[in-house]
Amino acid sequence: MSSIKITTNDSQEGSLKVAFATTDLENIDAHFGAAKQFAVYEISKTGTSLCEIKKVLEKDTDKAVALLEGIDIVYFTNVGAIAAAKLINSGIFTIKYKEIVSIEEEVKKLKEMLNSNPPPFIKKIIEKKAS
Secondary structure, eight states: OEEEEOOOOOOOTTOEEEEEEOSSSSEEOOBGGGOSEEEEEEEOSSOEEEEEEEEOOSOOHHHHHHHTTTOSEEEESBOOHHHHHHHHHTTOEEEEOSSOEEHHHHHHHHHHHHHSOOOHHHHHHHHHHHO
């Protein structure tokens, strides 16, 4: 496992760290267990930035979950039951899309949610990080 740091911005209060399983860095288009990389974004009310690309060098659920330490939400097209349980037990909220979705569009939706009335799961993430 390795990662490429894009920026070194400090996390903003009330921000989310979100990982997207992706093959092309543009779409959520990979199964969690088969993902070769995760694009990690920092999303806040005032901005968004691609802050890291985490590369998966070997197929190992425990290592993949450990690679995502510090991530609040992970998106993918599918996930096995054991991997999903390990992610949830690590405090990472999971979101599965059956179809391929644009990362840019999802980032935009998350920013809009933060600026309006976020759903309970996002409020819970932000409250947990603030305490």
